Amino acid sequence: MPAPKPEASAAPPTRTDDRSARPSAGPRIVVMLHRWVHSLSARLWITSVVALAVCLSLLAALVLYAVNNFPQQVIGQHGQLEAVRHLADGLVFDAAGRPVSVQLTDPPAWMFESLPTEVKYRVTDTHGTVLLASPDAGGPPWLNVPRSGHPPTVDEATIDGRPFYVATLQIVHAGTVFRVQTAMSTRLNAISVQVKIKPFPRIVNVTFLAATIIFGLSLTITLRRILRPLRNVSDAAALITPRNLTTRLSTRDIPHEIRPLIDAFNAALDRLENGFTVQQQFLASAAHELQTPLTLIRGQIELQSDIQGKEPLLQEVDLMARQVRQLLHLAEVSEAQNFSFGAIDPAEVAQDVLTYLSRKAEALHVGLQLEGAAATLSIWADRSALFILLKNVVENAINVSPAGSTVRMIIDGRSIQIRDEGPGIDDAHLPFLFKRFWRAPGARHDGAGLGLAICREIAIAHGWRIAVNRLGTGTGIVVKFSDDV
Structure with missing residues (x-):
C-alpha cells in the first residue's frame, strides 16, 4: 500500500532580495491594483457593494418620494x-x-x-x-x-x-x-411636517454613506475569512516544484464547490509525479548503461593500430562520455535524497576545483586566481555537489576566455563569484543560460548545454541563488549562499 501523500503547507515561498531587479513603486502599485481588480475577492466585494448601493438608492428614492408627495399621510x-x-x-x-x-x-x-x-x-x-x-x-x-x-x-x-x-x-x-x-x-x-421633512435628504445621504462604508469594511473582513482556505491552497500550490511532487493540496475547510478542482489538481500531480519519476529513472539508467560501452569503444580504438585518424575518433568518444557524465550528474542532482549535507569550507572546494582544471587552463593559456579564501566561513552543503557546480562554471569561464586572460574566483562569507574576461553574453541569451540543452549560437567549445542547468539544480537543492552579471569586460556568475552555519 503506498504511503499517503503529504499535504502542502501554506507557508509563502522564500524569496531572495534582489534590489537591482525590484520594480519601482509605481509599477508595483499598478501590478497590485491589476491583480486585485481581477481577483475573486475583489469581484465579490464590488458586486456586493454595488448591489447594496443600488438597493439603498431605490429605498432612499422611495422614502423621499413618499415624504415629498404624501407628507401628511407619512409624517x-x-x-x-x-x-x-x-x-x-x-x-x-x-x-x-x-x-x-x-x-x-x-x-x-x-x-x-x-x-x-x-x-x-x-x-x-x-x-x-x-x-x-x-x-x-x-x-x-x-x-x-x-x-x-x-x-x-x-x-x-x-x-x-x-x-x-x-x-x-x-x-x-x-x-x-x-x-x-x-x-x-x-x-x-x-x-x-416641513420641519420634519427638511433634514430628511441629509439623513438619507448620511445613512447611505455610513451603511455603504460599514458594509464594505465588514464585507472585506468576511471575504478574507471565507477565502482564506483558497489563499492557503494557492500558496501551497505555488510551493510545488519538481522536487516535491509528492506533496498534495489539502481539502480541509475548502468549500465543496471547489473540492472537485482541488481533487483534479491532485490527480494531475499524481500523473506528473509518475511521468517525472519515469523520466529521471530513464535518464539515470541510460547514463549508466552508456558509460561502459563508451569506455570499451575508446579502448578498442586505442588498441587497434591500423585505424587511421584516431585522434578525432577519441575526441568524439570523450565528448560523448562527458555528455553522459553530465546526464548522470543531472539525474543525481535532481533528486534531493542523493545529497549528503555537512559543514564544509567553500574555499577548500574552490581550491580543489582550480587544481582539477589547472591543466586545461594551462593548455588554453588562461590563468586561474583565487581571492578571499582566508575570509570564508563554513556553509551547510554537499561537498561533491558544490565541487560540480564550481567546476562547471569555471570550466565554462576557461572555455570563453582568450589566451593570456585570467579567470578569478572571489570568495566571501556569503557568496562565490567567478569572473572571466571573455566576450560577454548577449542580453537576448540571458534568459536561456540555465535551460537544459541550450547552447549559445556560435559557441566555440563542445558541450551538451547541461553544465549550467546542473548548477541551477544544485543551487535550488541547497536554497542558494545563482545569477549572471554582465561586467565591463567578460561575465560574472555569482552563487549566493542563503544558509550559513
Whole structure:
C-alpha cells in the first residue's frame, strides 16, 4: 500500500532580495491594483457593494418620494396618531371610572398648554358628551359621526371656523367606552411636517454613506475569512516544484464547490509525479548503461593500430562520455535524497576545483586566481555537489576566455563569484543560460548545454541563488549562499 501523500503547507515561498531587479513603486502599485481588480475577492466585494448601493438608492428614492408627495399621510398623521395614543395612556380615572385628569410629558403637554388654539384634546363618551378637555376645546362635537373602533383614525374637521385634523381613539375602561380625540390645525400640521421633512435628504445621504462604508469594511473582513482556505491552497500550490511532487493540496475547510478542482489538481500531480519519476529513472539508467560501452569503444580504438585518424575518433568518444557524465550528474542532482549535507569550507572546494582544471587552463593559456579564501566561513552543503557546480562554471569561464586572460574566483562569507574576461553574453541569451540543452549560437567549445542547468539544480537543492552579471569586460556568475552555519 503506498504511503499517503503529504499535504502542502501554506507557508509563502522564500524569496531572495534582489534590489537591482525590484520594480519601482509605481509599477508595483499598478501590478497590485491589476491583480486585485481581477481577483475573486475583489469581484465579490464590488458586486456586493454595488448591489447594496443600488438597493439603498431605490429605498432612499422611495422614502423621499413618499415624504415629498404624501407628507401628511407619512409624517403628519403618524404624529397625531402617536399623540392620541400618548393621551389615552395618560388618562387618570376616579373611583367611578370616569376620566378626571390627564398626565402628559413634554412635548405634548407643552403644546396643549402653549398653543391651545392650534392643538386641542378632549375625552367624550359614546354620545359625544365632553368629559375632559384642554383649554378652548369645549363646544360642539368636532366630528358629526366620529369613526369608532381600533386602531385610531384621522379625519378632517372644521373647529371654530378653521380646518383641523382630528385623531380619534376608542378605549374601554371598567366596561365603559370612551373616545379620546386630539385636534391639530392644518397650518401647524403643515409647519410641523416641513420641519420634519427638511433634514430628511441629509439623513438619507448620511445613512447611505455610513451603511455603504460599514458594509464594505465588514464585507472585506468576511471575504478574507471565507477565502482564506483558497489563499492557503494557492500558496501551497505555488510551493510545488519538481522536487516535491509528492506533496498534495489539502481539502480541509475548502468549500465543496471547489473540492472537485482541488481533487483534479491532485490527480494531475499524481500523473506528473509518475511521468517525472519515469523520466529521471530513464535518464539515470541510460547514463549508466552508456558509460561502459563508451569506455570499451575508446579502448578498442586505442588498441587497434591500423585505424587511421584516431585522434578525432577519441575526441568524439570523450565528448560523448562527458555528455553522459553530465546526464548522470543531472539525474543525481535532481533528486534531493542523493545529497549528503555537512559543514564544509567553500574555499577548500574552490581550491580543489582550480587544481582539477589547472591543466586545461594551462593548455588554453588562461590563468586561474583565487581571492578571499582566508575570509570564508563554513556553509551547510554537499561537498561533491558544490565541487560540480564550481567546476562547471569555471570550466565554462576557461572555455570563453582568450589566451593570456585570467579567470578569478572571489570568495566571501556569503557568496562565490567567478569572473572571466571573455566576450560577454548577449542580453537576448540571458534568459536561456540555465535551460537544459541550450547552447549559445556560435559557441566555440563542445558541450551538451547541461553544465549550467546542473548548477541551477544544485543551487535550488541547497536554497542558494545563482545569477549572471554582465561586467565591463567578460561575465560574472555569482552563487549566493542563503544558509550559513
